[in-house]
Amino acid sequence: MIKVLIVDDSEVHRNYLTYILSSDSEIQVIGQAANGKEALDFLKSHQLDVITMDIYMPEMDGFEVTRRIMENKPVPIVIISAVWDPREVEKTFKAMEVGAVSLLEKPAGIGSPNYEKNAAELIAMVKQAAVAKVARIRPRRVPESTPVVIPPTKKKRREIEVVVLGASTGGPAAIQQFLTGLPKDFPLPILIVQHISSGFTRGFVDWLNESSPLHVYVATQGERIQGGRVYVAPEEFQMGVNDSGIIKLREDPPQHFVRPAASYLFLSALKAFANGTAGILLTGMGIDGAVELKLIKDAGGITFAQDHDSSIIHGMPGEAIRLGGADYVMPPRDIASVLVDLVTKTFN
Incomplete structure (x- = not known):
């Protein structure tokens, strides 16, 4: 009970x-x-x-x-x-x-x-x-954990062109931690699906803009994505992107009972940017995005899943890890740090 x-x-x-x-x-x-x-x-x-x-x-x-x-x-x-x-x-x-x-x-x-x-x-x-995992917030710091690094298995050269991120329960705070870990000159566009109750997306974006070094926007139909900007999927639309970097908003059916869905965004980015995609799956209940994160990894992209200790609910990232879909497993701030390092390097 x-x-x-x-x-x-x-x-x-x-x-x-x-x-x-x-x-x-x-x-x-x-x-x-x-x-x-x-x-x-x-x-x-x-x-x-x-x-x-x-x-x-x-x-x-x-x-x-x-x-x-x-x-x-x-x-x-x-x-x-x-x-x-x-x-x-x-x-x-x-x-x-x-x-x-x-x-x-x-x-x-x-x-x-x-x-x-x-x-x-x-x-x-x-x-x-x-079923959420909560902890005392004093002292006010991100929970410490040792990142579990799973070395990328692909041998081909990769240059990341776009970052896609999905989150659900506990996601707002995790996304904030991730974004505040990026520098203001971060060169790539970031597209985000956050499962959120109706009416809160604009407030969510305004709140993120208070702390993020990057500009955060509610995505609009036909908008061309730009480096250093963050695009949050609007309510009741599936958000995708084509190979010209144009955002496509569709009233396609929900996936995993949600719209927008991380699965839809991840697959769209994979089709458009192939192994130039970096996928991130943060805290949340369910399995949205888990299979598609594995597809990004299998195609040669870079993938991240939030670790268990820092997740409010480890459902989505946990399923991705179980499927073998995560190159890196770590807290959101560490994801930001590793991502910044990766976008400046060539993978062999």
């Missing part, structure tokens, strides 16, 4: 979330809190599997209480946020930065045509969060 605490300053909204989550036999809502202070008090005497967290609350808001929880008694936290409020979205991603594992738009009411979809997303998100 997944034990959940709901934190929200609105009693109506707390009861609504309780109603949705309690409809699933695997979830038990064991408490409610009207603000961050009450949540911290509840944690002193209860063991929890997941917390759903509002952002704007009196006395102590969602960002601050998330920070305190992750510094002292880490619990997987799902942020429930209003996408229409830019201030709230900004704090939502700051909460992700200090340890929240995922985010979701506040669900529509029972009478809404989106009710069933929103309810299913909330239940699925809580179940994903329940």
Whole structure:
């Protein structure tokens, strides 16, 4: 049974979330809190599997209480946020930065045509969060790990032309760590698929731009990719690229139940750039991108998978490693460091 605490300053909204989550036999809502202070008090005497967290609350808001929880008694936290409020979205991603594992738009009411979809997303998100691996954020540094290096097996000369990256649960913070590890003169275009709840892509890009040395954009149809720029797939479109470096956005069916999908992007880049592709698969549940990362490696490209210790959920990168699809297995900042080294060298 997944034990959940709901934190929200609105009693109506707390009861609504309780109603949705309690409809699933695997979830038990064991408490409610009207603000961050009450949540911290509840944690002193209860063991929890997941917390759903509002952002704007009196006395102590969602960002601050998330920070305190992750510094002292880490619990997987799902942020429930209003996408229409830019201030709230900004704090939502700051909460992700200090340890929240995922985010979701506040669900529509029972009478809404989106009710069933929103309810299913909330239940699925809580179940994903329940298996996430979280750790104290103090001291504030990237977890140390010794990179496991799997030497490239190809003997042919390779020059990397494009970097493609996929991530899901826990991905925003991992992507931020990766991008901040790159220099501002990094010469290659980077295309990113991040599984994210509807309405949050623009806020995600704005948040990345606050710390990234490279310019980050929401990708647009027909745009020509340029070195030193980062392109994030928009919501509800599959993102690909052709051999002229033109971004193609399509309403093709979901792959692995997601759209955009890393699998779609990786295969598109492989067709366009062949062994000039560098593929990166970061934390996330499921198998999206794993087979295609192996295809990139088999074609002579360079591939990276996030290591287990630094992943919130090791599903996607773990599957790629199991398939033998990763040349390098390491934390996001180390991936950035090795990638910078590789783009300046010739492989024999």
